[in-house]
Amino acid sequence: MHDKSANQERIDSGLTRRAFIGRTLLSGGALLVGGTNVILAADASTSPNMASNPTFTLGGDLTVNRLGFGAMRITGQGIWGWPPDRQNALKVLRRAVDLGVNLIDTADAYGPDTSELLIAEALYPYPKGLVIATKGGLTRPGPGDWVPNGRPEHLKQAVEGILKRLRLERIDLYQLHRPDPKVPLEESVGALKEIKDAGKIRHVGLSNVNPDEIARARKIVPIVSVQNRYNIEDRKSENVLAYCEKESIGFLPWFPVGGTGGLKPENPLNAAAKAHGASVYQVALAWLLERSPVMLPIPGTSSPAHLEENVAAAKLELTPQEWKAINAIAS
Numbered sequence: 001m002h003d004k005s006a007n008q009e010r011i012d013s014g015l016t017r018r019a020f021i022g023r024t025l026l027s028g029g030a031l032l033v034g035g036t037n038v039i040l041a042a043d044a045s046t047s048p049n050m051a052s053n054p055t056f057t058l059g060g061d062l063t064v065n066r067l068g069f070g071a072m073r074i075t076g077q078g079i080w081g082w083p084p085d086r087q088n089a090l091k092v093l094r095r096a097v098d099l100g101v102n103l104i105d106t107a108d109a110y111g112p113d114t115s116e117l118l119i120a121e122a123l124y125p126y127p128k129g130l131v132i133a134t135k136g137g138l139t140r141p142g143p144g145d146w147v148p149n150g151r152p153e154h155l156k157q158a159v160e161g162i163l164k165r166l167r168l169e170r171i172d173l174y175q176l177h178r179p180d181p182k183v184p185l186e187e188s189v190g191a192l193k194e195i196k197d198a199g200k201i202r203h204v205g206l207s208n209v210n211p212d213e214i215a216r217a218r219k220i221v222p223i224v225s226v227q228n229r230y231n232i233e234d235r236k237s238e239n240v241l242a243y244c245e246k247e248s249i250g251f252l253p254w255f256p257v258g259g260t261g262g263l264k265p266e267n268p269l270n271a272a273a274k275a276h277g278a279s280v281y282q283v284a285l286a287w288l289l290e291r292s293p294v295m296l297p298i299p300g301t302s303s304p305a306h307l308e309e310n311v312a313a314a315k316l317e318l319t320p321q322e323w324k325a326i327n328a329i330a331s
């Protein structure tokens with residue numbers, strides 16, 4: 001199935017590895033990386049889990065490719081204001097869609113507002129099948145400051161702003177950014193149900209919650225996704241992932257490649273990454289995709305090169321023995 005000699009020839013003919021990964025993903029071809037035994041292939045098996053579950057269907061009707069994009073990093077410093085290079089942010093968003101990403105995560109709090117405005121500027125009118133998952137329930141008094149507001153009137157007002165900024169009549173997935181300790185969860189989720197019943201949102205998701213909170217919310221409205229912090233170095237939400245897997249709820253791990261500080265330099269994945277000419281970020285993303293069929297990583301970047309690399313991770317093919325070894329390290 002892999003035409004290794006033709007691919008190697010193209011690499012030898014001077015195409016850089018990164019440019020080749022991008023073109024390969026677009027054309028659906030296959031790539032032999034640097035003569036080693038890692039193959040990035042758009043049409044072949046990747047991890048066993050990705051091979052059998054390359055997509056996930058949110059809420060029974062929104063099918064997305066499991067590797068998404070997080071649009072928090074396209075704003076200014078401190079997730080505040082406009083990015084220093086606006087054209088670059090637009091380019092990253094358009095390139096993500098070109099590469100096959102059809103799940104973009106954002107929030108009214110990113111900027112605030114600027115992430116959603118940039119998404120609309122870059123991508124409206126939206127291509128068929130693109131799912132924009134946004135969030136409400138956190139306010140931004142200043143750079144680096146995040147203050148919950150889960151009051152029903154705030155959540156309702158937030159939706160109106162989101163619809164305008166994203167130029168939508170209905171939001172595909174609206175997630176409660178985090179429960180507000182000052183407001184009973186049932187009141188916040190009750191507001192989301194009302195907004196859904198009014199036809200302004202299609203599906204409801206939660207973020208930064210525990211299994212008990214998910215169960216309480218589900219008594220009020222169907223919950224199709226949960227977004228919690230989770231990566232190979234931080235698995236505190238393992239019980240939430242298990243709950244989501246059991247109930248077929250999408251799980252969007254935030255900080256999938258370690259967040260602001262990135263992954264530790266001494267990461268146990270280094271050896272595997274090095275041995276195969278892949279980056280440690282790619283192995284970390286491939287591990288997430290392998291970890292569960294409900295896993296929908298949303299790596300964030302403002303760098304076109306990192307974006308190419310992250311999307312290519314969905315095609316990383318390691319042997320069953322290698323997956324086993326990585327799992328042993330990670331558990």
Ligand SMILES: NC(=O)c1ccc[n+]([C@@H]2O[C@H](COP(=O)([O-])OP(=O)(O)OC[C@H]3O[C@@H](n4cnc5c(N)ncnc54)[C@H](OP(=O)(O)O)[C@@H]3O)[C@@H](O)[C@H]2O)c1
Nearest residue numbers: 070071072105254255256257258259281299300301302306
């Ligand atoms: N629900 C919540 O409370 C919550 C909280 C945080 C985030 N989120 C969501 O989750 C998404 C992902 O989180 P995140 O962006 O904070 O963390 P992340 O995806 O784990 O990491 C992003 C950081 O890693 C760097 N990076 C990304 N790909 C890389 C690569 N291939 N090589 C080297 N460095 C790379 C980025 O820098 P460069 O820009 O230089 O690439 C950035 O500093 C966000 O965009 C947002 O949508 C949700």
